[in-house]
Amino acid sequence: MSQGSIEYHIRQLQTTLGKMEIALDSILDAIIWTDSKGKIQWCNKSFAELIGKPAVLMLGADLVELMPLEREGRQIGRDEHPSHQTMGESESTASVYHYRQPDRLLALEISISSVDFTGSDSSRVVVFHDVTEQQQAMNQLQESQEELRISLIGTIGVIGKAVEARDPYTSGHQQRVSRLARAIAQEMGLDREHVEWVRLGAAIHDIGKIHLPAEILSKPGRISEMEYELIKTHAQVGYEILKDVRFPWPIADIAHQHHERLNGSGYPQGLKGDDICLEARIVAVADVIEAMSSHRPYRPAIGIEKALDEITGNRGKFYDPDVVDACCRLFEQGRFSLEDGLLTDRMHN
Amino acid sequence: MAEQPKSIDEMLREAEIPAIVVDENGIVVFVNRPFEQVFGWSKDEMVGELIVKIIPPTMHDAHNLGFSRFVTTGRARLMNQPLRLAAVGKDGREFEAEHFIIAEKAEGKWLIGSTIKPL
Numbered sequence: 001m002s003q004g005s006i007e008y009h010i011r012q013l014q015t016t017l018g019k020m021e022i023a024l025d026s027i028l029d030a031i032i033w034t035d036s037k038g039k040i041q042w043c044n045k046s047f048a049e050l051i052g053k054p055a056v057l058m059l060g061a062d063l064v065e066l067m068p069l070e071r072e073g074r075q076i077g078r079d080e081h082p083s084h085q086t087m088g089e090s091e092s093t094a095s096v097y098h099y100r101q102p103d104r105l106l107a108l109e110i111s112i113s114s115v116d117f118t119g120s121d122s123s124r125v126v127v128f129h130d131v132t133e134q135q136q137a138m139n140q141l142q143e144s145q146e147e148l149r150i151s152l153i154g155t156i157g158v159i160g161k162a163v164e165a166r167d168p169y170t171s172g173h174q175q176r177v178s179r180l181a182r183a184i185a186q187e188m189g190l191d192r193e194h195v196e197w198v199r200l201g202a203a204i205h206d207i208g209k210i211h212l213p214a215e216i217l218s219k220p221g222r223i224s225e226m227e228y229e230l231i232k233t234h235a236q237v238g239y240e241i242l243k244d245v246r247f248p249w250p251i252a253d254i255a256h257q258h259h260e261r262l263n264g265s266g267y268p269q270g271l272k273g274d275d276i277c278l279e280a281r282i283v284a285v286a287d288v289i290e291a292m293s294s295h296r297p298y299r300p301a302i303g304i305e306k307a308l309d310e311i312t313g314n315r316g317k318f319y320d321p322d323v324v325d326a327c328c329r330l331f332e333q334g335r336f337s338l339e340d341g342l343l344t345d346r347m348h349n
Numbered sequence: 350m351a352e353q354p355k356s357i358d359e360m361l362r363e364a365e366i367p368a369i370v371v372d373e374n375g376i377v378v379f380v381n382r383p384f385e386q387v388f389g390w391s392k393d394e395m396v397g398e399l400i401v402k403i404i405p406p407t408m409h410d411a412h413n414l415g416f417s418r419f420v421t422t423g424r425a426r427l428m429n430q431p432l433r434l435a436a437v438g439k440d441g442r443e444f445e446a447e448h449f450i451i452a453e454k455a456e457g458k459w460l461i462g463s464t465i466k467p468l
Contacts, residue, residue, distance in 0.1 A: 010374045018421030021414040035407050042411040056427055059411055060435060123410075 030128040038063045038083035041123065050128065052101075063126070069108075070098040082110045082126055096131060107135045153200060156251075160203040163210050167217045173290060178202035179341045180327070181286040186342075187326040188282075201254030202283045208238030208255060218297045235259050236268045250277065258283045261318040281320040285311055285327050288319075293338055304331065304338070353431070353464075357453045360462040367466065371400045373420045373459040387467060389439030403465075405435045405443050419452070420459055428452060436465055444468075 024031060030047035032040050040058045048055040051066060058066070063083045069076050076097070078084055085093070094111035109129040116122045160174050167173075181202040185195040209217060212234060216227050223231070238255030245252070257280030260266035262273055266284075276284075292307035308328060315324040330336040335343050354360045360368045360381075367384035371377050380388075380395045388395075388403060395402070404412050419425040432448045450463040 007374055014374075014417035015421050017414055017417035018419075021418040022422070033410060039407065041407055042414060054426075056430075056432055059408065 029130075032058070032063070032126050034063055034083045034124045034126060036122050036124075038078075038081070040066070047128070050099075067099060069110075070100060082112050083124060085112065096135075105132075106130060107132045152247075156200050156204055159207060163204065163207050166210060166214055173294065174203055174206055176294070176338055177205065177283065177286045177290045180289060180330075180336065180338065181283050183330055183336050183342045184282050184286060184323060184326045185279075187330055188322060197249030197251065198254075198279045198282055200249065201251045201279055202286060204238075204242075204251065205255050205258045205283050205287070206234060206238065207241055208234030208236065210241075211237050220297045222298065232259070232267050250279070253277050254280050254283050256280070258287055260284065262320065263317050265318070278320070282323050285319050285323045289327065290338060353449050354451060354462070357451070357455070357460050357462050360451070360464065363464065366464045368462060368464050369395070369400070369403070370460055370462040373461070375400045375416055377402075378460070379462075384465070387438065387465075388436075394439075403436050403438070405437050408435065416461075419461070425450075425452070433468070436467075 025045040027044060028046055030044065030050045032043040032047050034040055040061050040063055043055055043058045045055065048058060051058065064078050064081045069081060071080070082095075082097070092111060092113035094109055096107055096109050099106045099108050107130070109131045111127045111129070113125045114122060115125060160178075164172065164174055178199050182195055182199040185198040190198070209231075212231060216223065216230065219227070235256055235258065239252050242252035242255055254277070256268070257266075257271060257276050260269065260271045260276045260280060261284070262276070262281075264270045264272040266276075288311060289304070289307045292302040292310060293304045295301045308331060311319050311324045312328060315321050330342075337343065354363065354368075357370060360370060361379060363381055363383075365383060367387045368379075368381045369377060369384055370379040377395045377398050377400060380390075380392055384395075385391055390402075400416075401409055401412060415425065415427060419428075427448075428450045430449075432450070433445060434448050435443045436446045436448075437443045445468045447466045447468055448463050450461065452459055452461045454460075
């Protein structure tokens with residue numbers, strides 16, 4: 001090759017490199033190369049701005065000294081620093097670290113790639129991607145989701161109370177059913193979220209009664225066939241009221257199905273077996289237990305013993321066997337009372 | 350101040366502090382006597398060689414990028430200011446030195462010169 005063409009090729013390479021440096025400098029993410037000892041070999045403009053010093057002072061600087069990082073609230077040591085982690089050839093990893101500046105704490109997603117070229121020391125490319133705003137937005141989102149959840153749960157509680165306010169003789173019925181249903185769900189090993197919406201569905205399972213005349217609800221004597229049919233409509237009415245609300249959980253189904261029985265003899269749809277959702281099967285049992293154990297305007301309390309007999313006697317026929325067993329365990333082991341609720345809470349709060 | 354020459358011409362006449370001048374290909378066109386003494390290479394061993402000869406290997410990437418950027422865009426980050434950078438001599442030993450880099454166009458082509466004062 002002639003001198004002229006060597007120079008030509010040098011010029012070509014310089015142009016490419018020149019473009020590359022400009023391109024790297026235009027990237028918002030901070031990028032550096034370090035040698036295997038963590039000394040900075042090159043940095044782009046964004047990195048210099050991140051550190052707040054001129055780029056030229058970065059050359060040869062030790063990354064760990066230049067940029068102390070934190071994780072989970074504590075400062076990390078040299079070994080944990082991105083530029084010092086042991087990596088295989090041509091491997092890359094990424095993690096989030098916190099970088100404390102005088103006036104704020106940044107969250108940086110740091111990704112490291114190791115490059116091994118034959119004939120020279122291995123280098124690492126370290127890229128710093130600012131995710132501070134993302135993390136803040138996530139935290140705020142979680143906070144507002146939690147607030148909304150609390151409001152929703154509170155609202156459901158209010159609805160439950162509104163239903164009960166019309167029917168003073170059975171005031172507290174839904175609440176007691178809800179407590180028992182929750183305890184049964186926990187006993188059956190359902191996860192925390194699941195147990196919560198069994199509880200909530202139970203808290204308003206009788207919302208359909210709101211359309212019934214108060215006189216029928218608290219009638220002291222026997223009711224007529226017609227009055228009974230009218231009362232039975234509360235399951236369907238409850239479903240109609242609830243079905244168009246987009247709850248995160250199928251609350252409407254609990255109101256709809258809590259009087260269904262496994263053998264299809266229930267109402268309003270005569271559903272059988274697995275067509276009845278598990279949550280409604282739990283509330284059904286809790287409902288029966290509570291009703292029979294408490295006073296009603298038309299009869300005194302039948303008692304918890306007879307109530308348990310009812311569900312064990314019809315275990316598998318009307319009532320889900322697992323639900324019945326869980327409910328019986330709670331009472332037999334003395335862990336639940338209708339007046340006081342669960343005596344020891346098994347779930348961690 | 351001798352360490353902060355204002356022109357290539359001054360650099361060529363510099364007699365106390367090591368000085369080196371390269372063309373826009375990064376090829377050495379001049380070194381002075383103090384340079385030969387400090388670095389250990391003679392004028393003949395240096396002229397016609399690439400500047401990276403005196404730059405520690407770990408700094409080659411930074412040099413290549415910065416030098417290329419300068420000759421293609423005319424913009425530089427490292428010029429006209431004292432810089433503390435490592436340099437390497439004939440014996441392979443690296444040492445810290447204060448550099449002062451300037452550039453000038455001569456007949457349409459760049460000449461880049463640096464004083465290199467060992468610290």
